Structures are given as structure tokens and as C-alpha cells.
Amino acid sequence: MPRLRKSFFNRSVHQVAPELIGATLLFGGAGGVIVEVEAYHHTDPAAHSFGGQTPRNAVMFGPPGYAYVYRSYGIHWCLNFVCEAKGSASAVLIRALEPTVGLAAMHRRRRTTDARLLCSGPGRLTEALGITHAHNGLALDAPPFELRARSGECEVMAGPRIGIAKAVELPWRYGLNGSRFLSKPFRV
DNA sequence: TGGGCGATTCGCT
């Protein structure tokens, strides 16, 4: 499994997002296989970067291959990977993992014994991995991040994104077909 | 300077 380098992210979010399904994401020695992501493009009304650069979304306007972490609903942290060329302000939201590594630490941080509730949702997976605003802007190809490309083929589903009010119809949510660790099932 | 809102989760029904 080759390690993902910054050049992997220096492409269209619509290429990168489906290729992240099946890849392995580790943070500080815990994590698993990415089973669900969403693409956000700077021309997209639902993207944080749509309204221009602000202190909050500044990382999205920087070079690709870095982590953009923001707070959602005043409670949860959400993890994004910055994509495309510097200034294009496009990113992939990581929505769910199949937990495989560091299970004990993730169960402790999530205070649950149910493996399906560890990383099945953007806020859940950041809590399980211990990711917060302190990690905003970190490079994805250096510790504590470790990203590895998927080893074989896998069946990727596409569908509408979740929890947004604008551009609801765009099918920019991607998931691993049949995974039990999706935050919500894909409509067939 | 203040009010409204959000890429969510969880518990209760």
C-alpha cells in the first residue's frame, strides 16, 4: 500500500474523492479504512469557501495535501482534505471510517462499545481519532497523519450529500458499496 | 457588537 503524497491531492476533488474510498487513514496510530466522503468545490454554494476567504476557512485556500478542520454546530469537529491547486479552495469531507487500528483508544475516546458508532459520521470519527481545531492546517503526508492508498479495486457508490441546505441535488457523496460503517445508507 | 445559523449527534418517543 503506497503512502499518499501531496501530489495525490493536486487534482480535481471529483477525481480525488472517489479514490479516497478504500484508502487507509491513520491519526496518531488509530484509524481505519475510509468508507464515506463528500466533495466540496469552491464554485459550490454549499462549500465553506464559496463566500470567499475568511480566517476560519483560510486553510482551504492554501496548497493541497493539508487538513482543514472546522467546528460544526458548535459541538463537533469535521475533517477535510484540501485538494486541487493552491487558491482553488476545494476539499473532501471525510465522513466515515471502518475502524481497524487502535480500537481500544477509539472506544475510550468515544465512550462506546459499539464498533459501528466509533467512526460512522464526520463528528464521530474526529472524536474517535482525537482530532480537533489544534490540528487544522497539518500536512497529510507527515505524522500524526498517515494515509495509504487502497490496495485493490472496490465498488464506489455516488449519491446526494447529507446535512446541507444548498446544492442538495449534486451527487458528490461517495461511499463503499455495502459497508456497514456508512453514516447513512446510499439510496439504490 | 449582537443575532442567526450550521458539511451533527444523541436520547427519547
Place this chain on the structure above:
DNA sequence: GCGAATCGCCCAC
């Protein structure tokens, strides 16, 4: 399935 919890960010005043 539904609604409360909860607060930083952004824009309008």
C-alpha cells in the same frame, strides 16, 4: 423519526 443541545463564525447593524 424528531427535536434539543450547544457555540464559533460571519454578516448586518
